[in-house]
Amino acid sequence: MEILLIFFFFAILLAFLIFLLLVFVNEKERRGIEHEKMALVKRIEELEVSFNQRLMFELERYKKEDRKRIEEEVRKSLEKEYKALLEDWKKEEEKNIIERTLKDYSLYITKKIGEKIAPFYVFYQYGINPSDIRFIGCPIDYIAFKGLENENYSNLEIYFISVDIGNNNKTVDRKVNAIKKAVEEKRIKWLNVKIEGFLDKIIDIKEFEKEETEKLVKQD
Numbered sequence: 001m002e003i004l005l006i007f008f009f010f011a012i013l014l015a016f017l018i019f020l021l022l023v024f025v026n027e028k029e030r031r032g033i034e035h036e037k038m039a040l041v042k043r044i045e046e047l048e049v050s051f052n053q054r055l056m057f058e059l060e061r062y063k064k065e066d067r068k069r070i071e072e073e074v075r076k077s078l079e080k081e082y083k084a085l086l087e088d089w090k091k092e093e094e095k096n097i098i099e100r101t102l103k104d105y106s107l108y109i110t111k112k113i114g115e116k117i118a119p120f121y122v123f124y125q126y127g128i129n130p131s132d133i134r135f136i137g138c139p140i141d142y143i144a145f146k147g148l149e150n151e152n153y154s155n156l157e158i159y160f161i162s163v164d165i166g167n168n169n170k171t172v173d174r175k176v177n178a179i180k181k182a183v184e185e186k187r188i189k190w191l192n193v194k195i196e197g198f199l200d201k202i203i204d205i206k207e208f209e210k211e212e213t214e215k216l217v218k219q220d
Contacts, residue, residue, distance in 0.1 A: 119133045119142070122142075122144065122159075122161060126159075127146075128144045128146045128159065129146070129149050129150065131148075131149040132144050132145045132146055132147070132148045132149050133161070139175040139176060139179060140160050140161065140162045140176060140179060141161055141162055141163040142159075142160075142161035142163075143158065143159070143160060143161065144158070144159040144161055145157075145158055146158075146159060160179060160180070160183055162176045162180075
């Protein structure tokens with residue numbers, strides 16, 4: 001009976017020890033699994049962060065490349081468009097320059113021809129002898145002294161003549177109109193300028209005459 005009790009006691013003790021061993025092993029395995037699970041979760045989190053970072057990097061790179069590609073396409077398109085506009089502008093400007101040059105040259109030739117034939121036209125239209133006409137050029141073209149060559153001094157008339165060829169030069173027109181208005185309003189004066197005394201002040205007449213005389217003597 002005692003042997004049975006002892007055997008039963010050892011059996012219970014052995015079972016308890018086996019139970020403790022199983023509990024220990026299970027706890028160790030559970031902790032190992034928990035550790036592996038935590039490591040796996042951490043690895044997953046790291047992979048997720050790495051994936052997000054890589055994704056953001058790739059997206060930014062794609063955006064930059066796409067933006068660069070779009071900018072390049074826009075630049076090429078604008079460059080092509082503005083080159084075409086520039087060529088059109090150059091052609092138009094060249095055409096305008098040629099037209100202006102031809103127009104200016106035509107006006108210049110017309111002006112020169114007009115200046116040459118104007119005295120004869122004035123003679124035909126107003127009876128002024130071409131010999132009485134003096135060319136000035138600017139701002140008026142001619143001054144005529146009607147009756148001067150025929151020595152008709154008592155009836156001498158003075159004419160200010162402007163040759164109009166229709167060039168629409170506003171600056172010249174303003175000056176001519178101002179002169180015309182002054183003539184019409186009789187704002188005309190005669191100036192008799194004597195410079196003999198003035199010359200005596202700025203040069204030595206006697207010294208000048210002496211030098212000229214010496215030059216003539218040397219030439220003889």
